[in-house]
Amino acid sequence: MSDLADLYQQVILDHNRRPRNRGRLPTANRVAHGDNPTCGDQCSVYLQLDGDRISGITFDGSGCAISQASASLMTVQLKGKTAAEAENLFGVFHEIVTTGKEPEEISDIGAFAGVHAFPARIKCATLGWHAALNALKGDPVPATTETYKD
């Protein structure tokens, strides 16, 4: 149970139960869709980019608690960030979910450190992030967990 308690931390359960920024964003000028064909998880990310800055972000989709909570928390973290800052933050997040190392200065996304003990679930945690990065790049091709490496 200890690994599982690590995986499903309170922050994650809370975001899963009460997702933040869920739904379409009427003012979005960028959108990207992510798919995990293995498990059927889906995630769309809507961005309002003002210049280089994310002034609005929402997500939509369905999937496991890890994927939904991760996307929800991501929207909170990315709002107000520049594209470069967003990419940076994804680097940090990616490190957390693949190695389990929690950086001290970042609070909530550290909750995903437990994912590293469940390699099959890393793709769940990164699905929303990949969609967001694709949206930032203006990539019209849907993100799928089969085309990127975690």
Place this chain on the structure above:
Amino acid sequence: MPSWPNFRADFPVLHQQVNGKPLVYLDNGATTQKPRRVIDALVRYYERDNSNVHRGLHALSMRATDGYEGARARIARFINAADPAEIIFTRGTTESINLVARSWGHAHLKPGDVVLTTEMEHHSNLVPWQQAAKASGATLKYVPVLGADAEGGLDLAALDALLTPAVKLFAFTHISNTLGAINPATELCRRARAVGAVTVIDAAQSIGHAPLDVQALGCDFLAFSGHKMCGPTGIGVLYGRRALLDQLAPDETGGGMVVSVTYEGATWKPAPERFEAGTPNVADAIALGAACDYLDALGRDQIAAHDAALSGLAMEKLSTLPGIRIIGPRVGTPRSGLVSFAFEGVHAHDIVTFADEDGVALRGGHHCNQPLMRKLGLTSTTRASFYLYNTPEEIDTLVASLRRILKFFAG
């Protein structure tokens, strides 16, 4: 539960702990475990007989050939085929269906023709027909599934309207891997034959679970995988009626399937060799024969009864869980040995991860059934699928594990 001997001792893999708990293997719909007898057949072949078939005149090659052809005859008996030549070895159900879709489809389908299948097919009995229809200009149509939870099975009333003389082929699953529904295969074949349509049965989920007789079913083709009937992975069968096979062109060409080759062209051997180009999967074919022996020694009608008793018990106990949505046949109606279910607010993958912590192996996802899932308004379900070595106690473990998960997520 009727009494049934415990066969767990025959399956080495079952005797282990997962996450500190005894393994409760309930993912038999995906693949079944292998009895010692099948594992021994593989080892014995590689230790004593390994050789290429049909071409060597030395002792080992003759033994390998005898073993391979013996397995073909054994499998013909297992499904009551009229002739061992009707048994084509493939990699599995998927390859078997693709072979028919390409070879038969290419020769017979043309614009205006209809290929009929159903809304409950596994992707491997759906995508090959989409491809064949696209390649030939034929139209693909689906027999609808009835009910918000697909509890009504195939819409047999709609079948009459769908089964017109334009239908050249009707491909359907014997047992749905997602719903547990058992289709009336004999009736479906009879009705298809009445309009002159060729029938293809996907027997992946039925082959290891109940007696199966291709002549009684009256089908033209039937496909299955060894790994879902106690046999090894990488081996499967396409059964085809001799008269049809003899008219069919090969899909793959190469060594072993030709009579004579010149620089200008080649002529084909008859079935089954015509459809088995290259060195075949000798070891796994032989081990599949051993799996037939194992299942028949236990009795397939008894296995079917045990499966049904377990799924009946599971239906009864799972129904008591708050908020559960079970898809497929309702309590008290026939169902194969599997149950798929979903809970509002708890995703299948979270359930599978939690259950694994309790040593319980389940499947979560769309079960290679995306269109059906979409029709039912689901993205995924959790599936528990049973086999001859599962016990009523394991269903109790499953239910207790699910209760714990529901409690955790209810917070």
